[in-house]
Amino acid sequence: MNAPIHTKRHSVYSDTREQHRLQMGTRPFEESPCEQGFSPAITTHSPSPSSVEAKATQPGFQLGDISVMPKSDSLPRPAQTEQPLLRLNTPSQWVSRQVSQGAAAVQRDWLGDLMASIQRITAIAQHRTQQTRIANIIQQGLAIVVDPSKGTRNRDNLLHNSCEWIQQGHCRVVILTPTHDSTTRDPTQGVAYFDPQVFHPNVGGDYPADPAVKVSPHLKYDVANALGGLQPGGLVLEIINPARQSDDEIKGTLIHEVQHDADQTWPRQVWAVAGGPVFNDYQSEFRAYWIENPEGSANDRFGRSSRRARNNRIVTFTDPVSGTIHTCRTRFRNRRQENIFWHLVNTGYDYVPQFYTTDRAFRRMVNSFSRPVGGNLVNSVRIQAVSQALTACTPASARGSAEVTALFAAVDQLDQLDRRFLSNRWRAGSFWQQARASLSPRIYRQFRQRIGT
Numbered sequence: 001m002n003a004p005i006h007t008k009r010h011s012v013y014s015d016t017r018e019q020h021r022l023q024m025g026t027r028p029f030e031e032s033p034c035e036q037g038f039s040p041a042i043t044t045h046s047p048s049p050s051s052v053e054a055k056a057t058q059p060g061f062q063l064g065d066i067s068v069m070p071k072s073d074s075l076p077r078p079a080q081t082e083q084p085l086l087r088l089n090t091p092s093q094w095v096s097r098q099v100s101q102g103a104a105a106v107q108r109d110w111l112g113d114l115m116a117s118i119q120r121i122t123a124i125a126q127h128r129t130q131q132t133r134i135a136n137i138i139q140q141g142l143a144i145v146v147d148p149s150k151g152t153r154n155r156d157n158l159l160h161n162s163c164e165w166i167q168q169g170h171c172r173v174v175i176l177t178p179t180h181d182s183t184t185r186d187p188t189q190g191v192a193y194f195d196p197q198v199f200h201p202n203v204g205g206d207y208p209a210d211p212a213v214k215v216s217p218h219l220k221y222d223v224a225n226a227l228g229g230l231q232p233g234g235l236v237l238e239i240i241n242p243a244r245q246s247d248d249e250i251k252g253t254l255i256h257e258v259q260h261d262a263d264q265t266w267p268r269q270v271w272a273v274a275g276g277p278v279f280n281d282y283q284s285e286f287r288a289y290w291i292e293n294p295e296g297s298a299n300d301r302f303g304r305s306s307r308r309a310r311n312n313r314i315v316t317f318t319d320p321v322s323g324t325i326h327t328c329r330t331r332f333r334n335r336r337q338e339n340i341f342w343h344l345v346n347t348g349y350d351y352v353p354q355f356y357t358t359d360r361a362f363r364r365m366v367n368s369f370s371r372p373v374g375g376n377l378v379n380s381v382r383i384q385a386v387s388q389a390l391t392a393c394t395p396a397s398a399r400g401s402a403e404v405t406a407l408f409a410a411v412d413q414l415d416q417l418d419r420r421f422l423s424n425r426w427r428a429g430s431f432w433q434q435a436r437a438s439l440s441p442r443i444y445r446q447f448r449q450r451i452g453t
């Protein structure tokens with residue numbers, strides 16, 4: 001049985017929606033470049049060195065021409081000496097025909113390369129636009145004043161905390177934009193995006209102009225419908241193809257991906273549960289999808305947790321090696337839990353149906369994980385700081401020790417939203433389990449009192 005790849009990916013588009021978008025021809029970079037226009041940044045006659053290299057091989061092409069690019073039907077054409085085929089009955093005419101065919105081929109290559117260059121420059125310009133847009137969204141999020149009275153699931157509260165998480169460097173953000181040849185660069189690896197070398201808040205990025213270059217530090221491949229991801233260990237947060245996402249969807253992606261980092265459930269991290277990566281990945285996705293949009297809000301697709309689950313569909317998994325088909329009924333408790341599960345099944349989290357149908361312990365966990373439980377469901381840098389301070393403590397640590405003093409200093413930094421979240425010791429179970437295991441009973445009581453629970 002193949003182990004799942006340990007990545008946490010945030011995919012929204014169902015197959016149906018993806019196909020619809022393809023049919024509508026709305027995918028970026030598939031339109032005529034002439035219809036897309038150019039941003040002012042592109043008309044400054046300062047293309048990147050690699051684009052210079054690409055164009056230097058084109059006959060008669062001047063870099064300065066980019067800003068005054070004519071429509072393709074008015075481009076200069078090689079001289080036409082072609083004669084109708086039936087009249088090619090003399091050696092001189094035959095030679096003329098061969099020459100004209102060669103000229104036409106050169107013209108086609110020249111036009112194709114020129115169009116690719118324009119599309120590439122457009123992609124780079126759009127990339128910069130999206131980087132600036134994401135930076136603005138993060139700035140807007142930082143400017144939000146947290147209002148504890150609106151609750152721990154409030155979109156503004158969670159967005160502010162998520163942006164603070166990024167600002168303080170808990171994870172670095174990279175924007176990935178499809179290359180102009182994203183679907184043809186190397187389909188065996190997936191869709192090509194750039195540029196994983198440029199981190200927020202920096203703006204810029206580039207990738208090899210030569211389509212034959214399949215591997216580069218400036219290229220990254222992913223599935224077509226990915227919206228975000230968190231690389232193993234949580235150090236890099238990817239916003240993927242943001243041009244496809246509304247501002248509100250971007251905010252949801254930020255909250256979702258930061259939660260993957262804030263929940264501290266990568267292997268060997270302090271809040272990882274028994275059961276291994278599959279258990280932790282499922283629970284992490286469940287939490288992230290649950291909180292990315294407030295329950296019942298306009299963008300929420302997962303429904304109410306107050307409604308009973310339907311449990312009217314069969315989970316199916318076909319073993320790719322043996323061909324054996326595994327099926328299983330579901331036993332979910334509420335509609336929101338059920339819809340998140342089916343979203344994962346339908347959007348490429350293949351380990352979910354695989355383990356649900358073949359691993360009894362996993363199935364039981366999924367059925368009983370009906371609401372999100374985690375250590376930091378509000379994406380708070382202050383709760384993270386308390387958790388880190390706890391890792392320095394042991395039940396032998398005295399009240400006056402440096403580690404307990406540092407711990408209590410971190411507790412004093414918690415804001416009212418943090419304390420409100422932590423006051424539910426079932427929901428914040430991972431946090432409280434860590435505290436109980438790290439402190440003597442006496443200091444644990446003082447710790448609780450200091451937090452206000």
Ligand SMILES: [Zn+2]
Nearest residue numbers: 008009010288
């Ligand atoms: Zn995710």
